[in-house]
Amino acid sequence: MSTTTPWKLAGRAEKMNPSVIREILKVTEKPGIISFAGGLPSPKTFPIEPFRTACDKVLREDGQAALQYAASEGYAPLRQAVADLLPWEVDPAQVLITTGSQQALDLIGKVLIDKDSKILVETPTYLGAIQAFAPMEPNVVGVACDDEGVDIDDLVRKAEGARFLYVLPNFQNPTGRTMSEARRAALSQRAAELNLPLVEDNPYGDLWFDTPPAPSLTSRNPEGCLYMGSFSKVLAPGLRLGYIVAPKAIMPKLLQAKQAADLHTPGFNQRIVAEVMKGHFLDRHVPTIRSLYKTQRDAMLAALKREMPEGTAWNSPDGGMFIWARLPEGLEAISLLPKAVEKNVAFVPGAAFYADNADQRTLRLSFVTASVEQINTGIKALAEAIREHQPAKEIAPLEI
Amino acid sequence: MSTTTPWKLAGRAEKMNPSVIREILKVTEKPGIISFAGGLPSPKTFPIEPFRTACDKVLREDGQAALQYAASEGYAPLRQAVADLLPWEVDPAQVLITTGSQQALDLIGKVLIDKDSKILVETPTYLGAIQAFAPMEPNVVGVACDDEGVDIDDLVRKAEGARFLYVLPNFQNPTGRTMSEARRAALSQRAAELNLPLVEDNPYGDLWFDTPPAPSLTSRNPEGCLYMGSFSKVLAPGLRLGYIVAPKAIMPKLLQAKQAADLHTPGFNQRIVAEVMKGHFLDRHVPTIRSLYKTQRDAMLAALKREMPEGTAWNSPDGGMFIWARLPEGLEAISLLPKAVEKNVAFVPGAAFYADNADQRTLRLSFVTASVEQINTGIKALAEAIREHQPAKEIAPLEI
Known part of the structure; x- marks a missing residue:
């Protein structure tokens, strides 16, 4: 041997x-x-007690379906609940349930990044996104930022040929900063002019202290943005539930990448969260x-x-x-x-x-x-x- | 615009x-x-009732930890339970918990496949594996098989430069066939001689009707094999729980790919299954x-x-x-x-x-x-x- x-x-x-x-x-x-x-x-x-009640109910009333293989898109009532939650018009058919929003990054990388593709990120940005995109071997370029968010002039200098800008407008990880309304308006407009897709990550947006942040970038131009959300910060991260809202042109590709990645996000977990969310729990x-x-x-x-x-x-x-x-x-x-x-x-x-x-x-x-x-x-x-x-x-x- | x-x-x-x-x-x-x-x-x-009891116990006794972020490797007692379950010597440090064994295929693809890498599969083979490897753009080559499994002569002809052979020795999907002891012995020996890694997928191995199948390929040469198992067929697929047993040289790379892919498999689900498995339930x-x-x-x-x-x-x-x-x-x-x-x-x-x-x-x-x-x-x-x-x-x- x-x-x-x-x-x-x-x-x-x-x-x-x-x-x-x-x-x-x-x-x-x-x-x-x-x-x-x-x-x-x-x-x-x-919310441990609501989870306990929900687990019990889901297993009693819908146990066999909750424990069986399921659709790659996600559990229909949860996709509907996500669409209902978002303050712009979202068709549940545009919602893909993911195994945490970390998986959303992996799927987006697979669908949009070729080896050496330029992708733009904020300076600084969420480390886990860089790690999630890394297997697709992109050329990651940082765009300058100030206290209001992305520096539009620097973005314009660097946008040529970039596949997308990855951006966390609300209470960003790591800086905690929030993009101002003026900067959002400017970014949305310039990105559209530059034909630059935006990947908007919003795990923290609901955790505002005095006033809600300005409307999302995606709500301003849904066809030019992928939007990522998560239940990790408003319910619990240990269930690993996130989602992507995608333009209908991109959705079938993300869905195929999702199916190949883990077939589907646990149906049991999706049902628990759909159950807990009933009656406007959030x-x-x-x-x-x-x-x-x-x-x-x-x-x-x-x-x-x-x-x-x-x-x-x-x-x-x-x-x-x-x-x-x-x-x-x-x-x-x-x-x-x-x-x-x-x-x-x-x-x-x-x-x-x-x-x-x-x-x-x-x-x-x-x-x-x-x-x-x-x-x-x-x-x-x-x-x-x-x-x-x-x-x-x-x-x-x-x-x- | x-x-x-x-x-x-x-x-x-x-x-x-x-x-x-x-x-x-x-x-x-x-x-x-x-x-x-x-x-x-x-x-x-x-086993819906045991799951119901386990959910209740986990949330009552360990709710905050079960719902928090967790280690990418997996929940330690579940890794230990997997090591204990397998009939050859496995260190729990070699066990990586995955979001279903479909994700194991995704991670293995990321770690072992370059664009145009040759990989070998049985003829026919599990469709989901071909889909999971596809994002890494391999050159997938089918090796001839007969009723006893992989045709060794055809394997030898095709092995040059291949990254691995993907093989399901037990009650294969789609054919239901099982590799004979003689064929396993021959395959294990020739693969080692050829320096050809084996990726052994065993979701069905416990579902034998009269006598258990012959020992796994991995048990014959643990350093030359990646072994994939799943709880989908012995408990339930809706929790999405699988695992890889990896040589210690490969484990750190798989772990990094896992962290980037979804941070970790839901800790809640891992605890439920660890709880249900107690007292030799399986x-x-x-x-x-x-x-x-x-x-x-x-x-x-x-x-x-x-x-x-x-x-x-x-x-x-x-x-x-x-x-x-x-x-x-x-x-x-x-x-x-x-x-x-x-x-x-x-x-x-x-x-x-x-x-x-x-x-x-x-x-x-x-x-x-x-x-x-x-x-x-x-x-x-x-x-x-x-x-x-x-x-x-x-x-x-x-x-x-």
């Missing part, structure tokens, strides 16, 4: 490396650590999440203001789960992380979220899973770590 | 066509039809499926013997869900199908399952979802359709 390994990996697999962020975050897996690093929703918000449930997360955001903003040394900056998100911060000059988030972990607090270095030209001073802070008390303790510890590792001020010659 | 469509599809998506089989099977969607066409397990076998449950399916197979074999015109041939599978039949000379299964549907009976034309050089006379008959009475009625109707559409016998000159 031969002793050489028989396995020859695909080119894309040779290039796969363990996620830098995963490796970095291993240092944060320390018992008792206060973690602002996670991208997880607060488990306090999971209208009562989502405000409780908003209220909790707003309290947590306020606590973190107050702690940052109280504790952070001069030169540290951060934004004030209007919803979602994340605050984006920037360290004083001379500090890098990746080298700060182990020092912070020594003080029992963790975050994600922002560099992980850039397609190119990472800003090494940035970091992402989740305010939703730690308690207010932990937020106070954790931000104090983080501020101490920053102070201790700030480069010494230049010593004035007079003091010699 | 531009009026041209902004969407440019990936090359692989341009090539995607609606599954021929799906289109053909649309004619079978007729109310009240007796269908031998499905690949679905019998819903009578789904040891009591699976024999009830075997017994039901054996009765159904016997009924179909008896009906075929009773009803079919001369020249029709079929096999007698030792387990699983399918009988493979061949029409008399001059008949093609695809053109027979609408005639059969007129008589209220459906099947899948075998041509759908060939990578190349399809045998147009073949067809797949599932014996597990129709009742014995329906089997009797349906096979009688199918035999009539065959008789009515058989080409007229040559008229002997003497009779003129």
Whole structure:
């Protein structure tokens, strides 16, 4: 028998490396650590009792169908519920149920990306999207952004030949920022003029604190956009339920990619969520999440203001789960992380979220899973770590 | 605004066509039809009550964790349960939980297939595997098979440069055939000599009727094989739970592909199945499926013997869900199908399952979802359709 390994990996697999962020975050897996690093929703918000009732009902009344193979498109009442939920006109035939919105990214990549295709992303952007598109080997190009969202001039410079722009307009992961109405209007118009499709990802849009964000990009030009939504942040991520709303021209291709990928999303889970959503459950449930997360955001903003040394900056998100911060000059988030972990607090270095030209001073802070008390303790510890590792001020010659 | 469509599809998506089989099977969607066409397990076998108890327990005792994001590898107790289930030594660290075994095919394709890579499949083979590999654009080559399995001489002729051979040794879909012990031994040895990895798919292996099939190919050479299993046929497909057992050299790449594809398989579903499996549930449950399916197979074999015109041939599978039949000379299964549907009976034309050089006379008959009475009625109707559409016998000159 031969002793050489028989396995020859695909080119894309040779290039796969363990996620830098995963490796970095291993240092944060320390018992008792206060973690602002996670991208997880607060488990306090999971409606466990309604799920229990729904499981019981679905298995009693519809058990055989719920446990059988099912249509790749998704469970019809759930597709209808998604169409009803969205504030622009959506035909349920345009709704494809996916195994979390992460799978939506995988399917979109398969249908729209050839090897070396240029695709545009925000700077910074959701790391998982870059990972989902990676097997199709695109050329990922970051478009500059400011506090209002995508920089239209930079977009125009880079749009030629791009397959699409991937964009999270609401309480973006990682920055927490929201695209302004003016910027949405401008982006929608320029994208149409440029013949540039938009892939709009909206997992956090319902988690606004004071006022809902401006209307989606997709509602402004449904034929030019793919829209992605998720039940992970408004119900629970452990069921893995997301969806794509697609123009009818693209839907058959996405459906075939879906069928090949996992035949269909678990029918049992789809029925549970359709059951829980009956009677406008989300209208009562989502405000409780908003209220909790707003309290947590306020606590973190107050702690940052109280504790952070001069030169540290951060934004004030209007919803979602994340605050984006920037360290004083001379500090890098990746080298700060182990020092912070020594003080029992963790975050994600922002560099992980850039397609190119990472800003090494940035970091992402989740305010939703730690308690207010932990937020106070954790931000104090983080501020101490920053102070201790700030480069010494230049010593004035007079003091010699 | 531009009026041209902004969407440019990936090359692989341009090539995607609606599954021929799906289109053909649309004619079978007729109310009240007796269908031998499905690949679905019998819903009578789904253990609904144990699932109900497990859902309740998981949500009461572990609800927040069950509904939260989870590790891409899978739920540790389920990985351990899979390792314990398999009759050769498997480290749980080698087990990757997938969203049905269809997803296992997608991940294996991403990790092992480059554009135009040669991959080998049985003749015929599982259609869904060809569809799952298609996005990676392989060159799929069929290896000849006989009643005992893969033809080793044809394999040797075609193995040069192939990334792997995809093989279903037990009660194969579509043919129902099982690879003999002698053929397994020969295949395992020659594959190792040829440095040819084997991708062994075993969704039906537990559904044997009289004696278990010979040991798996993977157990003979674990470092040279990827093994795929599923809970779809022994518990229920609607939870979408499968797994890959991978050599430690390949596992990290599969894991990264898994993370990018859907982050993780629903943790809720993994806990339900781990809970249901406790106390050796499968040891009591699976024999009830075997017994039901054996009765159904016997009924179909008896009906075929009773009803079919001369020249029709079929096999007698030792387990699983399918009988493979061949029409008399001059008949093609695809053109027979609408005639059969007129008589209220459906099947899948075998041509759908060939990578190349399809045998147009073949067809797949599932014996597990129709009742014995329906089997009797349906096979009688199918035999009539065959008789009515058989080409007229040559008229002997003497009779003129």
